[in-house]
Structure formats: structure tokens, C-alpha cells
Amino acid sequence: MKKVCSIVAMLGLGVSLLFAGGASETAATATGIVPDKTVTGNIMIYTSIYEDIVTMMDNALAEKFPNCNIEFFQGGTGKIQTKVAGEMATGKLGCDMMLVAEPAYSLELNEDGYLHKYLSPNRANLRFDYDKEGAWYPVRVCNMVLAYNPEMYKPSDLATSYKDFATNPALKGYISMGNPLTSGTTMAAAAALSEKYGYVYFDQLGKQQIMIESGSTALAKLETGECKELMILEESVLKKREEEGSSISVIYPDDGVILIPSTVMTVAGDKSANNNIASCEKVTDWLLSEEGQKFIVKGWMHSVLKGWNSGDHIPYDSISTDDLIKKDMGLDWVRCYQQRTEIREAFEKSVSLSK
């Protein structure tokens, strides 16, 4: 009897191990990701997301789609646009998907017939506009704000609105922002501000002797006191706060934040590098899913999903996304795309030629 019992017990253990083994193939990994082994082939993604966030996304995608070789090319929006423009001349792009900052670029590519249309089942959960035919979806929300160093200045001594930022005489020679020629998010901010205040806003920035530089350089200047206040992406400040324990803080301007729902696009099969449309669709779905959006929030950007407003659903040290949406200045993406050259030139003339 003992023998029979032990055989049964051994069999039971064996079966349970077998099931456990089988279950491990679809179980969540340590990071909580449930792998999908049905997605295969190669996918090349062009993106303007900061490199260390790309690294994080890259690792997450490798866990999610272990049988698919997903690679990223990272560069500023300007660099990617130039690269794509060059590749268009050969009739085929070097990528399968794009995650760039400026939604206006999606409108342009879609108009030129470069995008694959796919209706993602996750689209119903989105709180931002998307292309109704599925050519592009918002995948992350960048937020242009003001920032300052509380160890050196009080917010009351600084600008609390974009308007004040460009006119407060105490800030002359002490403010900084990005370059709309190379940064998609700064281009969007320039479009929004010129839409709200007219091109005179750029003249005022020029008279304020605003420094034109990237976020990292500007943040260092805020730290040293070389700058008093910056126009910068919220994610850059939050990253510095969490990773380095920095006290640099965000001011959500009174006249509105500038929300930039950056998009994900899949290149039309015949114009893409690997013509791996089925896999690209799966990747799009995952990016728009709760699992994928966690990594967006981890990367200090806001989620595009409805109802994500607190705790782990918003970036470290940030505020409710819905509250930000209420404060959003808003901008006409069609104008941003159609008048891109005009806006850039107006900015250049006012800021670079200002004496």
C-alpha cells in the first residue's frame, strides 16, 4: 500500500511539475510581463525618446516578445525626419515603426501614404485623439513646463506663466529653452505659444536673451544658478529628481501646460524595412496596453490611458494627468505641420537675430 501511495505521490509530483513547467512558458516574468511568443521576425523602430528610456523599453519588449528581434534607432526628431526624407528617395524606409515627438509629423506621413492603417482593440481606452483609420495613435504624453531651482530662488521671484517667462525683466539673460529646429517637443511648444500669443512672443524671448540649448545642459545651468528658469519637458526634471535626488522643481504655468501626445506609427508594408505588419500591430497593441503604458510612466511620461491619474499611474512626483489635460494650452497640429517652416523661421529671426 505504501508502495502504491508513494508511486501515486511521485506521479502527482511529476504531473504538477509538468504543469508548472508548462505554465512557466506563459507566466509573467519578474517584471510582470506576460511573454507573447507568437510575434516573430524583425522590427526596426525609429524613435526620439531619450536613450535611457529606450533602453528600458527595449528590455521590456525583449521580455514581451522573445521571438521577435526589435531594434531601435534613437535620434532627435529633426535627425529622424532627415533620415526618413533621405530614405524616401529610395522608395523604402529603413524602419517598420516610428515613435517620434511631434504628432504633426504623423499627419504629414499619413498624407503622403507612408503609414499602415490598423484599428487597435485598445483604442477605446485612449483619452487623446487618434487617427480614426488607425494610421497613428498617441502612445505617451510629453509635457512642456517651466522649471526652477528652489535652493536658489523662490517661485514668487520667478515667472509662473509662459507670458511672464518672456517678459519678466528679472529673468533677462537667465532663461533657457530647447531648439525647435532639432527638437520635436520644442517645435510643438513654439507652435502652441505662437498660436496663443502670436509671433510677438518669439520677439519677447529674443529680448529676454534666452539661451537655446538642450534639456541636460539647461538643467545643469539651473543647478549652478547660471539660469533662473527654464522651459523644459517635465520628464527631464522628474528623471533628475528621482535618479539624482535633485531638488529642481516644476512650475505648471498659469496660462497652461503644453501637452504633446507623441504618436506611434507603423510604416506601410511595401515601404517598410521588414514588411512585418502583423508583428508591428502586436507591438502597437502592447504599447497601448496597461502593461506597455507602465513603462511609459516609468520613463517619467504621462499615460494615454483613461483613468490613469494617481499612484503608479502617473510619473514620479507628478500630478494627475486629467488635471494637466484641464490646464492644457492646446494646439492646432495641422497648423503645426502646415506652417512648420514659417514658425521655425519666425523663431530663428526673433531669437537668433535679436540684439
Added chain:
Amino acid sequence: MRGGREETLTQGRSFDVKWLFIIGIVVFLVLFEVFPMVYMFIKSFFPAKGFSLASYRKTYGYELNQISLRNTLVSAFGTMVLGTLIAFPLAWLVGRTNLYYRKFFRGLCVMTYMVPPYVGAMAWSRLLNPNVGIINVFLRNVFHLSSKTGPFDIYTIGGMIWVLTSFYYPYAFITISRAMEKMDPSLEEASRISGASPWKTLWTITLPMMTPSIIAGALLVFVSAASAYGIPSIIGANAKVKIPTVTTRIIDYVGLGVDGLSDAMSLAVFLMLLANFVLYISTFVVGKRKYITVSGKSTRPNTVDLGRWRVFFTVLMFLFAFIMIVLPFVTVGLTSITKNLGKSVWEKGNFTTMHWSRIFSRKDVFLSVKNSLLYAVITATFGIIVSVVMANLLERTTIKGRRIPDFLITVGSGTPSVVIALGLIMTMRGQFGINLYNTMWIMIIAYLVKYLMMGMRTVVSAMSQIHVSLEECSRISGAGWLKTTWRITIPLIAPSIAAGWFLIFIPTFYELSMSTLLYSKDTQVIGYKLHYYWTYTSQQQASAIAFGILVFIVILNSVLNKLTKGEFSI
């Protein structure tokens, strides 16, 4: 004499193997240097379908571009003058006098050649920014200045000239030093015997004899400064009145897609013409005035005794080295271990190794270091092989056509980096049968076109000092041209080959201007990565990378010095 030697060396051969090398080098240069430049030049007149000057009218009629042209000329001219004023006395002091620690100072003088120029811009913007620059704050405190800014402002054209000078004067220093080492001392000796003081000899004999080399060095500084990108991109954007230059405008245009490319090409033509004009002056006008008497065999110029000025000049050299080299590099080093840049690194809790551990944990940094090493080794090795062959052809033969590759290599080195990169982007995408776009080869080719001359001039200079008799012995004993070169010539000039290799390796290793236009997913290099980290990630992490590059190059330099028993020098 040369003709006779050539006849001896090539007698009895129906086909001269040297031609293979000449043809190979010429084909390479025509394909990857001449063709892209000519194509770009022609294409700039055909922005759409037909001939049009619209692109030129638009580009050159735009006030911002006009300002950038003026800034480029002013900053390059200022750098040339200041750089030469620094380089000549330095070259003389460390090369021809009994200054204390001459060898040490010589190494320091070329130190800034060994690190990326934009690292200097990073350091100087921390030291001399008008609001809270470390030196400015120090001076305001010491002299109780009431102003909240200054007294210095690095974000001006003067500031830009200062930083450009600190990184480009070594070009003039190296050129002038080499010429000084080759100088025949007999005229100076005659001057001294006739009763002239060392100073009078310097002014009346040495300086006039060195004039062509000084001008050549100065023009090299001019072209290098005019085509610099890293320094203007960091200094110019922060200025109260912005200081765009032609290179920063070109890179801006390239970022604007197709329309931008045609504007970039029109603007690049200016740099191309300017560089070639300067090159023409340097090669055909100044180069023909042979004041220097080079005896053809090794000479050892006499040493000038500084007498009671010896200590004074040594102290002055220490001061120069401190301001120009130690201060900026220490600033970069300290930045890399500072947590909050607004506080002193020595303040409690502000010292950190976090930035170093971050860069050591990043795969992308390692990949770019690996790429840079690989590309720089390939470029330097291929470049030095071409240099040895070219030196052999130029110094040991009178074979017709040998000046063609020499000329093309010189033109390539004088061509601004962004122009070379743009030309290659326009022509090497496969539409003309060669597709190198997004590969490492497009980068290696660009580096070769730009930096080949640095190696070639070093090897040519060394070979001109080696007497031909040993090679003749080898040839008479039955060895062919290749065997003689391999067994006799190369061992004789080995230290110069190492120096030439190093001269190509260094700028290739940290190159930025071309890499920023040519890199792709798998071909990111450390120059681009460093600029990226500075721009988008963290200044402290960028400083850690920059300091790491500096340490690596200094170690490599020391190893080469050891291997060549101190004979290696750049």
C-alpha cells in the same frame, strides 16, 4: 640627382608596381572625395529640376546666414592669429631652448590635440560663464566687484575664439615644431659667431626662416577653426546675441529634411571654396617660398641658452599649462564626481561615483567605444599604409603623377568635415552603384579623407631626413621596391610611423562633426555619444566619458613613447 636615383631603382622593369599604388589611391580619392564634392557643388545649382540660383539667393540672402558667414570668418581669423602667436614661441621654447622640463612641456602643448575640442567648450563654459563661472565668481570675490556678471563672458565671439584657440593652436605648434626640428642650424650659428645675441638671432634669422611654416601652420588653424562644429555649437547657442557659424547652420539645415539639405549644400559650398582658397595659398604661394634650408640628412639644431630668463620662462610655461590645460581638464574631472553642480564637490554628500558607475553600466557607451576604437584603428592603419607608400613615392621617386594623390589628400584634409559628410550622404546611397549609407565604411572613408594628411606629412617629413644609401644597398642586393620599403625604410622611420598612426587615430577616435551626420543604429561612436550625453543625458556623465577619453589617450601616448624609447612624438 633624383632622376638618376629613380632610373637606378626602376631600371629594367617593364611594369612599375608603384603605379598600382598610385592608381589605387587616386581611384579611392576620386570616388570618395572628388566625386561627392563635385556632385554637391553641381547639385547646389540644381535644387529642383532645372538650373537655378534660387537656393543660393535664399541661403545667402538670409540675414542669419550672413551673420554666420561673418562669425565664421571672424572667429577663424581670430583663432589663427591668437593660435599662431601662442604656437611659435611655444615651439621655439620647447624645441630650441634649454627651458627646464622641455619634454614634459612638449607633451603638454599637444595635449589639447588629444581630446575632443567640445570638451574644452564644456569646461570653459563652467569656468567663464558670466553669471556663475568659477573664475568669474572667484575674481568678483577677490576684487570685491559689485557686478553680478562677468568680468569675463565666454559666450561671446571673443570667448569662442579663446576656446577655439586652446584646442586648435596645436595644429600650428606641430607644424612649426617639425619645421624647427628640420632647420639647418648653420645660419643661426653664423649669426651667433658674428656676435648677435640669442634674441637677435631669433628675430633676424630663425623667425624669417620659419615664415613659410608659420603661415602654413596658421592657415591650418584657420581652416580647422572655420570648420569646427562642437565648440560653436556649445558656445554660440548660449550667447546673449547668438553666434551662429556656417557649420552650426549647416547642421541645423540638415535637421530640416529634404529642403534643409539643399540649403545646407549651398552653404557648404562657401566652406568648401574658402578651405580650397586657403589651401591654394598655403600650398602654391607660401609653399613655394623655401626659406628653410633642409639638408636632406638629419640635423640637430643647436640649443639656445636662455640664461637668466630660463627660470622666468619655465614659470611662464607652468602658468600657461595651468590655464590652458590643467584648469579645464581638472574642471571636467571634478564635474564627473559632483552630485549637485550648484555646490562644491567637497561639500558633504556632494561627492559621488554614481556618474562613473552609470557610464560603465551602459551598453551603448561600451558599444560606441568599441566602434570608435575599431574605426580609428582601421582608419589609422589604412591611412598609415597609404602614408608610407605616398612618402616613398614623393621622397624616393620622380615617377610622373605622384603629386596627384598628394594634392588630393591635401585637398581632403582642408575640406571642412561637414562638407565631406554631406557629399558622402548625397552620393553613397546606392543611386550611383555604391551604397555605404548607414554602414561603418562611410564613416571610415570620411575619416580617411579628412585625416590622411596628418599621417602622410609626418611620414614624408621623416623620410626626407633618411638618406637613400641604405635603400640603394638593398635594391642593389636584389630586393624589390616593396621588400626594400618593408625591410629597410619602415624600420628606419618606425617612430614617425607610430606618430603618424597616432595623429590619424586621435581625431578619428573622438570625431564629432562627420559622425553626427553619418552615424546609424549600429555605428554610433564615442564622439557622438559624448555630445549626446552632454546634450540630452547628464553633464556629469558626459564629463566622466570625456575624462575617460583623456586618460585613455594619455596612457596610449605613454605606451607609444615607451615602445619607441622616447623617439615617438607628435
